[in-house]
Amino acid sequence: MHSKLVVPFSGPLLIPRESGESCEINGYHIPAKSRIIINAWPIARDPNYWAEPETFFPERFLENPVGHKGQHFQFIPFGAGRRMCPGASIGLATVELTLAQTLFHFDWKLPAGQEAEALDMAECHGSTVKRKYDLQLVSLPYATLISS
Numbered sequence: 001m002h003s004k005l006v007v008p009f010s011g012p013l014l015i016p017r018e019s020g021e022s023c024e025i026n027g028y029h030i031p032a033k034s035r036i037i038i039n040a041w042p043i044a045r046d047p048n049y050w051a052e053p054e055t056f057f058p059e060r061f062l063e064n065p066v067g068h069k070g071q072h073f074q075f076i077p078f079g080a081g082r083r084m085c086p087g088a089s090i091g092l093a094t095v096e097l098t099l100a101q102t103l104f105h106f107d108w109k110l111p112a113g114q115e116a117e118a119l120d121m122a123e124c125h126g127s128t129v130k131r132k133y134d135l136q137l138v139s140l141p142y143a144t145l146i147s148s
């Protein structure tokens with residue numbers, strides 16, 4: 001069975017803020033009451049904070065005090081401060097449960113002739129970030145594997 005796996009995507013931009021007072025950032029004067037839009041996507045890929053930021057290496061979060069709860073500004077997938085996502089816990093639980101169930105019940109393989117190393121991992125940017133090219137997979141229910 002061929003399946004299209006819809007990988008969770010995230011919004012790159014946080015909810016707009018208004019600057020309470022004027023300030024200067026990198027030589028740019030920001031007047032008070034400016035509308036500020038934080039782009040969290042490049043912050044999470046800033047090589048000043050992350051080693052090999054484009055590499056899929058989830059182990060980077062092991063033994064790392066940086067978390068997703070808005071306390072570390074180099075990683076703010078749920079934003080930070082008073083406008084931080086109130087659905088973060090249920091959002092994470094939903095993603096984890098779905099992924100765990102999907103992996104528990106199915107064995108996933110690439111269609112014949114495709115190599116994992118050759119997958120194009122390009123992203124598509126808009127109001128959300130997602131894969132540019134859909135991931136086509138062959139799913140084998142474990143029940144079928146056991147009975148065959």
Ligand code: HEM
Nearest residue numbers: 010014015077078079080083084085086087088090091092
């Ligand atoms: C993995 C899933 C989710 C991600 C990555 C996510 C991410 C975000 C981000 C980045 C913001 C902007 C925070 C800021 O500007 O500081 C936000 C706001 C918000 N999120 Fe989520 N979210 C997720 C799931 C959910 C769920 C499940 C709900 C509701 C059940 C939810 C409800 C909201 C609401 C109401 C806001 C606006 C908060 C405000 O304006 O004060 N989110 N979310």
